[in-house]
Amino acid sequence: MKITYRWLKEFIDVRLPPETLAHKLTMAGIEVKAVVACGEDSVFEIEITSNRPDWLSIAGIAREVSAITGIALKKRVPQPLSFVKSQYYSECPVSIEDPSGCSVYTACLIEGVKVQPSPGWLKDRLEMVGCRSINNVVDITNYVLFELGEPLHAFDADMLAGPSIIVRRARSSEKLVTIDGQERVLDPGILVIADCKKPVALAGIMGGRESEVSGQTRNILLEAAIFDPLVIRRGRQALGIQSEASYRFERGIDPAILEPAALRAARMIIDLAGGKPVCARRSGTLRYRPRTLSFDLSKNSSILGMDISQRQARTVFTNLGFEVSAQRKGCLNVTVPSHRPDIKEEIDLTEELARITGYDKVPVSLPRLVIQKEAVVKKDPIRFIKSILVGLGLEEVITYSIISRQTLQDLWFPSGEAVRLANPLNKEQDILRPTLIPSLTECVAYNLRQKQESVSIFEIAKTYVREEGQVQERYALAIALCGTRGIWHSKGRLQDAAGLLHLKGITETLLGRLGVKSYSFSRQQNQALIGIFAGSAQIGFLRELPQEVIERFDIKKRQVFVAEIALDNLLCLASDERRFVPLPRYPAITRDISVMVKEEVPAGSLRDTIVRSAGPLLEEAQIIDYYTGKQIEKGFKNITFSCRYRSLERTLTEDEVNPVHRAITEVLIREAQARIR
Known part of the structure; x- marks a missing residue:
């Protein structure tokens, strides 16, 4: 400004x-x-x-x-209007059909004006503040806007049907050519000023071309009103218009300035354009209710760190337009004026006092430090999960919460309804995401376009679903793997391609580090999803995305593996309890078992069989090799387990370990129809 x-x-x-x-x-x-x-x-x-x-x-x-x-304002007392009888106009009726959009509307009818260029002083002053001069009547309305802050509008009264004014919502598909020459198609969300037949202006935004003041105008109707900021903002955004009037109405107009501004403009029009006031009408009521706050000077002093006298505080508040009265010694009653809607609490008055007195007057002092024993801070679970995943070689991404509904196809199997946006920016951002998978898939596609050979990413964020009419916000963890990465081995550089086993390993490590005691993986009925279960409750899934899905994201000849876990459910199962296990005093004996089983036999069930049949001497059984290929019969897979045996009381001998190991082999052959290799 x-x-x-x-x-x-x-x-x-x-x-x-x-x-x-x-x-x-x-x-x-x-x-x-x-x-x-x-x-x-x-x-x-x-x-x-x-x-x-x-x-x-x-x-x-x-x-x-x-x-x-501390200098007092000059007193400005406007001269009241003296109305004359008109042979053309007997009245100018005003009707407000939408009081929620317009609380007060005033209209003043002035006839016999002479529209001409503005005098030099008026034209120069407007141009210095960045406003182009139009003619004397229009310039006066702009002048009062900059001077008092109340947007005004002047209509050519002879172009109105009546002249009567109706403040209402636009009807569907109504049209109006505004003063900038653009035809606007209106809808019921837009507030308009209308005569008996049609809209003549966009309320609080811009006037219409047909009723604008021109060189042929002889009679004008001067408008001053209070419009709802939210209604004006929505209407302006819908039409893509910005004006000095809408800029002010959106932020709120001081209701106390309405009549002084209208009187000021009417008096200037009479003085500079030679018109005569015929009548004035007002419709609606002002809704402002004064707010009185109690202001404690001692409390103010403790906040600012300096003493301000009651007399000084009263002077500052009075000069700012507040009404001040003494409640008791050291306490004032301060009535907030209508032009200060931002003052709501006592602390706001403290800020005003500091601002006007000068922030540089606030004494500088070091904060008082009290040394205390540091409290035990509970571990932040989200940060802990992130540190685990980063340690496993994944990178965190942050994506938008708003996505396109079209990206959900084959990626979300709803337990509720997606949350639509009432006013989306575009078709690609029309819902709040119910799952993180589409966002991560887009991120994988972007990284592949940047020639990244391996993508290992995760995101922790909220998902949104409408259930039983209520929007539910839930934290979720999503992981996406794609591509191959080089690993240096004793035999050279090997290419390690991402797969479901990598994803399962990451998930197992995460669950183990979080202290989840009982979890399992189970392939779902449609075979596309592998469910992650904690007890009997499913907390997430693993899956390979179908080719038709990833091709929609412009991913060609690649495999993308994703996982999503409901964090709210997972964190309920997490435990901080850890048990110290001392280092073993006696050496272990390791034996491997390599078995060939049918592909549908889960590796986890084989491991459970080994643990169950081994007895107390088995310390650990883990998978060290998994193979399907030319040397393996079709429909079968080869899995190698490493079994570690140890006693906490003595050094084990071969004679003790071999029978146990043979027993495990026999159980695998009998129960899993395994072939020992």
């Missing part, structure tokens, strides 16, 4: 040089980005924060200058 120094002096008799004043404003929180000399005047370019719509006017900045400098 831009203001001029001379315009500001019409409200307050400030004598500080422009650069000094700009510095004081900046130190008080009103950032002056630049001060530009313009002839005998200076233009301030000010950055306005979204919570301070009262600064969007000369009057609002003048009020701040008054509080900062």
Whole structure:
């Protein structure tokens, strides 16, 4: 926003040089980005924060200058209007059909105006603040907007059917050509100003071309209103329009300035365009209710670290437009004015006092440190899971929570309903993701396009599902593997291709490190999913994505393996308990068993059989080799187990281990129809 120094002096008799004043404003929180000399005047370019719509006017900045400098504002008493009888217009009725979108609407009918170019001083002042001059009537409405912060609009009254004004929602597919020459197709979400037949303006946004003030205009209807910020914002976004009026209405208009602004504009039109006021009408009621806060000076002093007297506080608040009365010694009743909707609590008053008094006046001191015994901090489970996965060679990714419904095909088997966005940015971002798999698959595709040979990634984030009418947010962990990575071996560099076993190993390591005591993997009925179970409850799945799915993501001639785990369920099963096991005192004996079994026989069941039949001497049994190929009969697989035997009381002998090992072999042959190799 831009203001001029001379315009500001019409409200307050400030004598500080422009650069000094700009510095004081900046130190008080009103950032002056630049001060530009313009002839005998200076233009301030000010950055306005979204919570301070009262600064969007000369009057609002003048009020701040008054509080900062202690100089009182000049009294400006507008001369009331004297209405005359018209031979053309007897009244100008106003009707508000949508009070939620417009709380108050005022209209003043002025006839006999002479529309012509604005006088030089008015034209120059508007152009200095970045507003193009149109004609004297339109320039006056813009002038009052910059001066008092109330957007106004002037209609050519002869172009209205009535002239009567109706504030209503647009009807479906209604059209209006705005003053920029664009035809707008309207919908019921947009608030319009209409006459008896058609819309004539977009409320709070832009006027219509047909009723705009031109050189042929003789009678005008002057509008001043209070529109709902949310309604104006939605309408502006739907139509893709930005204007000075909508910028202010979206942030909120001071209801107390409505009538003074309308009177100021009407008086200027009469003085500069020679019109005569015929009638004025108002519809609706102001909804503002004053808020009174109790302000404790002793509490304020403890917060700021400095003492501010009751008299000083009263002066600051009064200059800012607050009404102040004494509640008791050291405590004030402060009534918040209508132009300060941002003041809601006592701490907001403390901030105002510090801002105006000067942050540089707050004494600098070191914080008081109290040495205390450090409390035991509970381990962050999410961070712990991330550290495990990173240690296993995976990389974390962060993707968007909004995805396209089309990407869910064959990737999500719903237990609820996807959450649609009411106002999506585009078709590719229309739902909140119920699963992380599509996002990770897109990430795999992107990395492959960047010539990455191996992709090992994971993400921990929220998923969203609507169940029984309520949106449920749940944390999930997703992992994706694709490609091959080189591994240096004694025989040279080997290519290790990602597969389901890699994914299963990562999952087992994670569950083990989290202390999940009982878990299993089971292939589902459709054979496409491998369920991850903790007890009898499924907490996730592993799967290889079908080729038709990954081809939709432009992944060619690759295999993509994914896993997803419901973290909320997993963390309920996790345990921090760990038992110390001392180092063994006696050596172990290791024996291998290589068996050939049918492909449908789970390796886990073979291991369970070994553990069950071995007895107490078996310390560990683990898979060290898995092979299917030319040397193996079709429909079979070869698995090699390494069995480690140890006693905690003595050194085992061959005579003790061999019978146990033979017993394991016999059980595998009998129960699993295994062939020993």
